[in-house]
Amino acid sequence: MPRITKLEDKIISPISNITQPSVLNEETQPVLEIWGGNSLNGTVNISGAKNSALVLMAGSLLCPEDCRLSNVPDLVDIRRMNQILTALGAKITKNGNTLDIDVREINPTQAPYDLVSQLRASFFAIGALLTRFGIVRIPLPGGCAIGARPVELHVKGLRAMSANVFIDSGIVHAHVTGSKRRLQGAKIYLDYPSVGATETLLMAATLAEGETIIENAAQEPEIVDLANFCCAMGAKIRGAGTNKIIISGVESLHSVDYKVIPDRIEAGTFLVAGAITHSEISLAPVIPEHLVPVIAKLETMGCRVISESSTRLKLIPGVLKATDIETLPYPGFPTDMQAQFMALLSISEGSSVISETVFENRLRHVAELQRMGANIRVKGKHALIQGVPMLSGAPVMATDLRASAALVLAGLAAQGKTIVRGLHHLDRGYENLEGKLQGLGAKLQRITSNQ
Numbered sequence: 165m166p167r168i169t170k171l172e173d174k175i176i177s178p179i180s181n182i183t184q185p186s187v188l189n190e191e192t193q194p195v196l197e198i199w200g201g202n203s204l205n206g207t208v209n210i211s212g213a214k215n216s217a218l219v220l221m222a223g224s225l226l227c228p229e230d231c232r233l234s235n236v237p238d239l240v241d242i243r244r245m246n247q248i249l250t251a252l253g254a255k256i257t258k259n260g261n262t263l264d265i266d267v268r269e270i271n272p273t274q275a276p277y278d279l280v281s282q283l284r285a286s287f288f289a290i291g292a293l294l295t296r297f298g299i300v301r302i303p304l305p306g307g308c309a310i311g312a313r314p315v316e317l318h319v320k321g322l323r324a325m326s327a328n329v330f331i332d333s334g335i336v337h338a339h340v341t342g343s344k345r346r347l348q349g350a351k352i353y354l355d356y357p358s359v360g361a362t363e364t365l366l367m368a369a370t371l372a373e374g375e376t377i378i379e380n381a382a383q384e385p386e387i388v389d390l391a392n393f394c395c396a397m398g399a400k401i402r403g404a405g406t407n408k409i410i411i412s413g414v415e416s417l418h419s420v421d422y423k424v425i426p427d428r429i430e431a432g433t434f435l436v437a438g439a440i441t442h443s444e445i446s447l448a449p450v451i452p453e454h455l456v457p458v459i460a461k462l463e464t465m466g467c468r469v470i471s472e473s474s475t476r477l478k479l480i481p482g483v484l485k486a487t488d489i490e491t492l493p494y495p496g497f498p499t500d501m502q503a504q505f506m507a508l509l510s511i512s513e514g515s516s517v518i519s520e521t522v523f524e525n526r527l528r529h530v531a532e533l534q535r536m537g538a539n540i541r542v543k544g545k546h547a548l549i550q551g552v553p554m555l556s557g558a559p560v561m562a563t564d565l566r567a568s569a570a571l572v573l574a575g576l577a578a579q580g581k582t583i584v585r586g587l588h589h590l591d592r593g594y595e596n597l598e599g600k601l602q603g604l605g606a607k608l609q610r611i612t613s614n615q
Contacts, residue, residue, distance in 0.1 A: 194610050196584040196598060198575035200557060204443035204604040207476075210431045210450055211237040211595040212261065212424035216386040218285035219363050220393050220424060221245045224265045225252075225292040226370055227397050229419035234262045236424055237595040240588070244283045251276045252289075273301040277334070280305060287315060288360055290336065291368035294327060298345030300338050304331070317354055317361035324350040325365075325372055349374030349413060357382040357407065357493045363390055369411035370399040378409045384494040385454045389425045396420045428454040429500045430594060431477070433569050435459070436504045437601070438479035439467045440511065440577045445604055448476035457497040461487060461505065465512060486514030486551055491522045503529050503570035509549045510538035511577060516549040529567035532560040536574055536582065554579055562586030565593045572597065576606055 212235035222245070224231040236242060238261065246256055246263075252275060255266040272293040280286045280303040287305035294300045304315065315336070319329050322338060325347040329338040340347055349372050354361055362382040367390070369376035381387070383405055391404030397417035403409045431450045438445040439462055452459070452471060459469045459477075466482035486509060491499040499522035509516040510533055520526050527547055530540050535558045539550040557580030562568030568590035575582030584590075587610070590597060598608050 192612065193585065194587050194612050196572065196575075196587060196590075196608055196610050198557070198572065198578075198582040198584065199607040200555075200576055200578035200580065200582060202441070202576070202605060202607050204438060204441050204445050204576075204601070204606060206604045207446040207448060208434050208600050208604060210426045210434070210447055211235075213237075213386060213389070213427040213429075214239055214241060214593050215285070215359075215429075216389045216427075217242060217424045218245050218283075219288055219386060219390050220422065221249060221263070221265070222285065222289040222292055223367055223390055223393055224254075225249070225267050225270065225289055226296055226367060226394065227417045227419065228268055228296075231265045231267070231397075231419060232262060232421040233265065234421070234423045235426075236261050236263050237427065239593060239595055240591045241283055241285065241593065244279055245286055248275060248279045248283070248286045248289070251279065252293075270297070272297040272299055275302045277303040284360070287318070288364050288367070290318065290338065291322070291364035291366070294322060294338050294340065295347050295368045295371040298340040300336075302336050304334050304336060315360075317356065317358050318364045321352050321354070321361060321365040321378075322347075322368060324352050325368060325376065326350075344373070346413075347372035349376040349411075351377045351379070353379040354381060356380075359384050359387065362387055362409070366390060366401065366404075366409060366411060367394070369413060370394050370401070370417065371415070372411070372413040374413055376411045376413070378411075379407070381407050381409045382493060383407060385425060385428060385451070393420065393422050396422055425454075426450050426475075428458075429498065429566075431455060432458040432498070432501045433504050433573070433594070434600075435462060435469065435477070435479050436501075436508050436573055437576060437604075439465070439481055439484065440508050440573050442481040443604075444478065444480055446472060446476060446478045448473075450475060450477055452477060457495065458501055461489060461497065465508070484508065484512035484551075486512050486516040486549070488517045488519075490519040493522070499523055499526060500566050502526060503566045504573055506530070506540070506547060506549065507533060507538075507570040507574040507577070510540065510551065510574070511553070511555060512551040514551055516551070518547040518549065520545050520547070526564070528563040529570050532563070532567070532571055533574060535560055536578055538574075556580055557582040559583040559585070562589045565589045569594060569597070572601075572608075575608070576601070
């Protein structure tokens with residue numbers, strides 16, 4: 165029987181939020197100019213899932229042989245993860261959207277602070293490195309400033325698997341004792357269904373001795389993709405996609421050629437693009453099951469989403485009506501689609517309420533939408549939205565990744581010209597968004613501020 169540990173122990177050292185790295189002088193930063201009021205038409209290609217590709221890159225550290233990942237989006241975050249793996253000793257060859265990763269010679273203690281501090285997903289490598297090498301040293305992570313996303317659950321879970329873990333000066337040190345230097349299977353209950361903690365512990369358990377059970381696990385499609393990736397390398401995992409995942413540790417894993425799933429958040433963003441511009445557009449490839457809560461809300465608001473094939477959807481617009489939204493862990497409504505739907509609801513008939521329950525600082529785009537004429541009031545974690553007939557173009561600043569997409573969507577629907585700044589957020593998670601929108605007929609261009 166696995167050892168039972170409930171995650172209520174206290175961390176030795178407090179974990180503070182990591183501040184964002186400074187950006188370049190605003191005058192040298194690109195901006196997106198959008199001329200709104202134009203209809204869209206056509207089919208858009210959906211890229212591979214950013215959040216899946218990042219964790220699969222971390223998961224490649226489990227395998228002492230070559231790994232090939234295809235359908236990897238070309239994003240700033242992917243390039244940062246590439247740099248982090250390279251700093252650890254990986255040899256990575258990029259050919260279009262395919263990465264060949266060789267992690268035979270890895271130093272698990274030299275993850276660079278300046279890169280890890282910019283990319284939260286890089287911290288998830290701790291599970292893979294610790295279970296393969298028995299030792300790891302990695303800085304605390306960074307990422308979007310959308311709220312406290314502590315790593316306590318990661319650390320407590322690894323301790324439950326008999327790892328010695330402590331935090332000193334912003335660095336997490338972990339090692340496994342014993343002659344085999346193997347983590348031990350354990351029964352772990354997560355106080356919150358954290359995607360990152362589930363991914364870290366799932367990877368750690370693949371090479372652990374014995375059986376590990378993760379209770380109250382996250383159920384996101386990216387978890388399933390990671391489990392399928394690990395199983396393709398020889399891991400033994402059951403229950404991914406449910407709240408209980410069972411991992412039977414194996415001695416080693418082997419080479420794999422694996423394709424990343426389509427990005428459900430990019431797909432959802434383009435569905436909203438069709439709705440907000442009253443346009444019929446098609447999307448492919450997609451996995452419709454991953455978009456159930458998004459499609460349900462669009463249909464409640466008056467749109468229709470039809471399946472043209474098993475991997476292709478079509479958005480048919482309608483008269484937009486108000487609705488209420490509460491963000492929740494999957495399979496609930498995704499927090500990563502909250503900002504985009506706020507832009508849509510701002511021009512929908514009636515009153516709506518959006519309740520953000522996942523991240524406490526994820527309503528900062530409200531002020532920017534207000535600059536465009538949206539009627540939104542914030543009360544705690546709730547945004548109270550009264551639909552207006554139209555938005556007006558204005559200069560706006562993106563505050564995080566999904567907020568940047570919301571402002572682009574608002575610009576597509578607005579009268580006049582919108583100028584979106586802070587595109588370094590957008591480039592973290594959307595592959596060639598403006599090019600794809602231009603292909604659908606949108607009028608927008610990226611220029612530098614001093615042009």
